[in-house]
Amino acid sequence: MSIAEAREHRASPGTTDRSGSRPKRHYGTHIFLLVMAAVWLVPLGWSVFTALRPVASTNEHGYFSVAGDFNFDNFVQAWTQGGFATYFWNSVLITVPAVLLTLFLASLMAFAVSRVNWKFNITLLIMFTAGNLLPPQVLAAPLFEMAKHFQVPYSFSDSGNMLNTYIIVIAVDTAFQMGFCTFVLSNYMKALSADLTEAALVDGAGIWRQYREIILPLCRPAFAALGTLEVIFIYNDYFWPLLFIQSGNRLPITTAINNLQGQFLNNYNLLAAGAVITVIPTLVIYLLLQRQFVAGLTLGSSKG
Amino acid sequence: MSSTARELIPPEAREPAAPVRRAKGGRVRRLSRRDKVVLSLMVGIPTLIELAMVWLPMLMSVGLSFTRWNGLDLADIRPAGTANYQFIAQDYPPFWPAVQHNMLWLLFLALIATPLGLLLAVLLDQNIRGSRIYQSIFFAPVMLSLALIGIIWQLFYQRDNGLLNFLLGTAGTPQAVDWFGDSSVNIWAVMIAATWRHAGYVMLLYLAGLKGVDPSLKEAAAIDGASAVQTFFRVVFPAMRPINIVIVVITIIESLRAFDVVYVINRGTNGLEMLSALVIQNLVGEGQVIGVGSALAVVLLVISLVPIVFYLSRTFGKENQA
Numbered sequence: 001m002s003i004a005e006a007r008e009h010r011a012s013p014g015t016t017d018r019s020g021s022r023p024k025r026h027y028g029t030h031i032f033l034l035v036m037a038a039v040w041l042v043p044l045g046w047s048v049f050t051a052l053r054p055v056a057s058t059n060e061h062g063y064f065s066v067a068g069d070f071n072f073d074n075f076v077q078a079w080t081q082g083g084f085a086t087y088f089w090n091s092v093l094i095t096v097p098a099v100l101l102t103l104f105l106a107s108l109m110a111f112a113v114s115r116v117n118w119k120f121n122i123t124l125l126i127m128f129t130a131g132n133l134l135p136p137q138v139l140a141a142p143l144f145e146m147a148k149h150f151q152v153p154y155s156f157s158d159s160g161n162m163l164n165t166y167i168i169v170i171a172v173d174t175a176f177q178m179g180f181c182t183f184v185l186s187n188y189m190k191a192l193s194a195d196l197t198e199a200a201l202v203d204g205a206g207i208w209r210q211y212r213e214i215i216l217p218l219c220r221p222a223f224a225a226l227g228t229l230e231v232i233f234i235y236n237d238y239f240w241p242l243l244f245i246q247s248g249n250r251l252p253i254t255t256a257i258n259n260l261q262g263q264f265l266n267n268y269n270l271l272a273a274g275a276v277i278t279v280i281p282t283l284v285i286y287l288l289l290q291r292q293f294v295a296g297l298t299l300g301s302s303k304g
Numbered sequence: 305m306s307s308t309a310r311e312l313i314p315p316e317a318r319e320p321a322a323p324v325r326r327a328k329g330g331r332v333r334r335l336s337r338r339d340k341v342v343l344s345l346m347v348g349i350p351t352l353i354e355l356a357m358v359w360l361p362m363l364m365s366v367g368l369s370f371t372r373w374n375g376l377d378l379a380d381i382r383p384a385g386t387a388n389y390q391f392i393a394q395d396y397p398p399f400w401p402a403v404q405h406n407m408l409w410l411l412f413l414a415l416i417a418t419p420l421g422l423l424l425a426v427l428l429d430q431n432i433r434g435s436r437i438y439q440s441i442f443f444a445p446v447m448l449s450l451a452l453i454g455i456i457w458q459l460f461y462q463r464d465n466g467l468l469n470f471l472l473g474t475a476g477t478p479q480a481v482d483w484f485g486d487s488s489v490n491i492w493a494v495m496i497a498a499t500w501r502h503a504g505y506v507m508l509l510y511l512a513g514l515k516g517v518d519p520s521l522k523e524a525a526a527i528d529g530a531s532a533v534q535t536f537f538r539v540v541f542p543a544m545r546p547i548n549i550v551i552v553v554i555t556i557i558e559s560l561r562a563f564d565v566v567y568v569i570n571r572g573t574n575g576l577e578m579l580s581a582l583v584i585q586n587l588v589g590e591g592q593v594i595g596v597g598s599a600l601a602v603v604l605l606v607i608s609l610v611p612i613v614f615y616l617s618r619t620f621g622k623e624n625q626a
Binding site for chain 1: 335336338339342343345346347349350351353354356357358359360361362364365368375378424427428430432433437438440441442443444445447448449450451452455456457458459460462465467470475497500504505508509512553557560561563564567568579580583584587594597598601602604605608611612615616619620
């Protein structure tokens with residue numbers, strides 16, 4: 001499916017609403033969907049409910065009550081004492097460079113394999129796509145040992161090697177996500193007319209100008225979709241920082257919540273507040289960029 | 305790189321008959337020396353990163369699985385033959401439970417989560433009032449990391465203060481179940497939490513797939529007197545073949561990748577053994593047994609190659625023939 005079709009798909013809920021006014025009755029369907037939606041909201045709803053109640057209230061009235069205060073104290077406490085400001089910043093330090101690098105490198109590769117025909121382009125594309133489908137744990141031991149045995153000056157990294165640095169996390173995230181992005185972008189670029197670059201060729205434009213001035217601007221919708229998706233993917237990545245980062249205060253937020261479980265032991269209100277804080281950025285991105293996100297997901301998985 | 309760069313031809317020149325010879329003819333001159341350098345860099349840099357960070361480690365995993373090593377000094381790596389594989393199959397208690405749990409996970413996603421996602425998609429694809437709101441609700445968990453899903457469901461599943469025990473009327477009584485802690489039920493509790501996310505993902509993909517099905521197919525089936533159910537299973541579902549393949553692959557790969565949620569709960573022990581978690585247990589901590597961890601990783605790799613090869617041959621098969 002191309003972006004255009006994805007757009008069509010996104011436009012269709014409008015038609016759904018219009019024809020919804022037709023006297024068509026699906027009582028059974030409605031009841032089922034209502035029940036399922038309610039069930040779906042329970043875990044998240046329970047977290048928000050718990051997070052809004054001070055631990056004193058729940059101790060006094062129990063968790064299964066609506067008595068007592070409701071306020072944002074737990075959020076404030078989690079933010080200040082739980083170190084959430086640091087964790088968030090760490091997430092930004094990893095996510096932003098990793099997403100930009102991934103998109104840049106993937107666009108180079110995608111251009112080369114989709115706009116220029118040469119012997120190994122399909123082989124390379126298969127290699128990139130396959131790499132992205134592996135379970136990351138398959139690569140864990142060698143990557144960990146490579147990072148550990150890669151000596152660098154102590155002025156560069158306080159571990160004396162690449163462990164405990166953001167660079168290794170960014171590099172591995174980039175390498176791992178590049179395959180997926182290359183695959184999606186190359187499909188997108190393949191769908192662009194060959195005449196576009198043909199005309200540029202006649203004008204004497206080199207490969208770089210074809211890439212930079214013709215193909216890249218046309219790929220903006222694909223970049224928007226993939227960028228949104230990758231921000232969420234890398235922000236949500238739990239495993240690579242877990243493997244490489246050893247100091248607790250350098251962890252990004254998704255990996256750090258694991259430690260909060262121990263830190264906030266028996267204060268479920270605080271843990272719930274921490275969980276809700278962690279969800280907020282993804283929900284904001286989802287609400288603002290839902291179209292891009294959905295387009296990205298369907299783009300990546302619609303070519304069969 | 306230079307020898308391959310000589311064969312670069314623009315895509316419109318792609319013809320099945322004698323492509324190489326023609327490429328060496330007039331068309332090549334379109335690429336200047338500078339273009340070749342640029343193209344080599346465009347291909348070379350990402351390829352080097354991909355090789356160094358993904359393919360080399362994968363091969364090293366295979367290599368290390370035949371050695372004995374504590375991860376400290378490179379000089380200490382000793383050949384071990386197939387000893388690590390014998391060890392995990394015969395003397396490593398969590399191995400077979402982990403294999404079973406991975407299988408169970410796959411079956412649960414394939415038989416419950418995926419059909420549920422498909423059902424939601426089919427229902428929401430009808431002209432239902434509030435379809436978009438439903439879609440947003442079912443899709444919301446897909447935005448969350450699996451690690452966070454572990455925490456959120458922990459709050460729901462706890463023994464004394466969890467909502468589930470309260471709803472069941474067992475909270476505070478000896479019958480209360482610690483859903484994530486009790487090794488006889490926790491794998492089921494975790495799979496339900498995973499379903500919460502997986503079904504929404506499947507729903508989204510199938511909604512896109514259903515939109516792509518030609519409506520005239522459905523009309524033709526209706527004219528032929530097919531019921532709605534018949535139309536779906538005989539006409540619509542087969543027409544979504546490309547999406548079906550993607551869903552099959554995603555379901556298998558997700559079940560092999562199941563790691564974050566069990567690792568957050570208890571590091572993949574006590575009823576929650578998974579292959580991916582066992583790999584990591586052998587790499588971190590005091591007794592680093594890289595060889596054993598790598599052997600487990602290779603088992604995971606070999607199983608993963610089945611859906612990966614299936615998917616790649618489906619996706620790239622046609623292009624290769626062309």
